Amino acid sequence: MKTALITGANKGIGFETAKQLLENGYFVFIGSRNLENGESAVEQLKKAGFENIEAIQLDVTDAASVEKARSEIGNKTDVLDVLINNAGINGGMPQAALEAPVESFQDVLDTNLYGVIRMTQAFIDLLKKSEQPRIVNVSSSGCSLTLHSDPSWMYYSHKAAVYTASKAAMNMYTINLAYELRDTPFKVNAVCPGFVATDFNNHRGTGTVEEGGKRIAKYAMIAQDGPTGKFISEEYNPESGETPW
Structure with a gap:
């Protein structure tokens, strides 16, 4: 049975992605900053009939928390x-370049960039033992430099x-x-789930968590x-999915 770890998976897109992977026979570790919230998510999934799932306390901004999660997961799987x-x-709104x-x-980078680095470096040894390791970094087409510099883009003014x-x-x-993993079985991609209605955007999104979770799980x-x-x-490119950086 393949194993997966998802950070921030106690709700929203992370929760739905966990469900999608469970439906495909994976064992899923639900990473949650608040362990109670993670355990609540696990209970919801177990009530839906899934068993191969476990909550892990995991704060990606805390190196000690990341290392503890690595140790706990390492004790359960090789x-x-x-x-x-x-x-x-x-990071909240508004976010003006001259005023933020x-x-x-620093706060947002600590989660969205440094958190990804902490997690990847901490778990790379376990991933290297997989025959087909996958890393998915959840991104957004709204963070494309190319699109945001194009006045004809529909979200050009949404800075x-x-x-x-x-x-x-x-x-x-x-x-x-x-690039560093190019000559290995790894597949590493930045994947946008789409403009999905979640707490993250005060449910202003036009897509569903089911759609977003399916897109993330696909590349996992x-x-x-x-x-x-x-x-x-x-969402941006329905044919190949490839999006300009």
């Missing part, structure tokens, strides 16, 4: 097949200096990570001939 870096914060305090950038900077930086980390389970080192948004 191999991790999938890491989904889903945990993220938006540096502290806001958020803090959040978009954090995810653009995470996208660059994804490129470098995929891609075959060996699948893409790596790509920025994927099937």
Whole structure:
């Protein structure tokens, strides 16, 4: 049975992605900053008939928490097949480039970029033991440099200096990570779930968590001939999903 770890999986897209992987026969570790919330998510999934699931206390901004989670998971399995870096914060609004305090950038980067780095570096040894390891960094087409510099793009005026900077930086980390793992079985991609209605955007999104979770899970389970080192948004590009950086 393949194993997966999803950060920030106690609700929203992370929770739905866990459900999608469970339906496909994976054992899923639900990473949750608050363990009670993680255990509540597990209970919901167990009531839905799933058994191969466990909550793990995991705060991606806390190195000690990440290392403890690595130790706990390492005591339960020798191999991790999938890491989904889903945990993220938006930093609140408004986010004007000339007015947002540096502290806001630091807080958001600590989760959206440094958290991804902490998780990847902590769990890479378990992932390397998988025959088909997958890393999915949850991103957003709204953080594309190309699209945000194009006045004809439908969301051109929807600027958020803090959040978009954090995810653009995470996208660059994804490129470098995929490059370093290019001669291995790893598939590493930045994947946008779409503009999904969740707490993250005060439910202003136009898509469903089911759609978003399905898109993330798809790239967590891609075959060996699948893409790596790509920025994927099937909402932006329904045909191939490939999105400009």
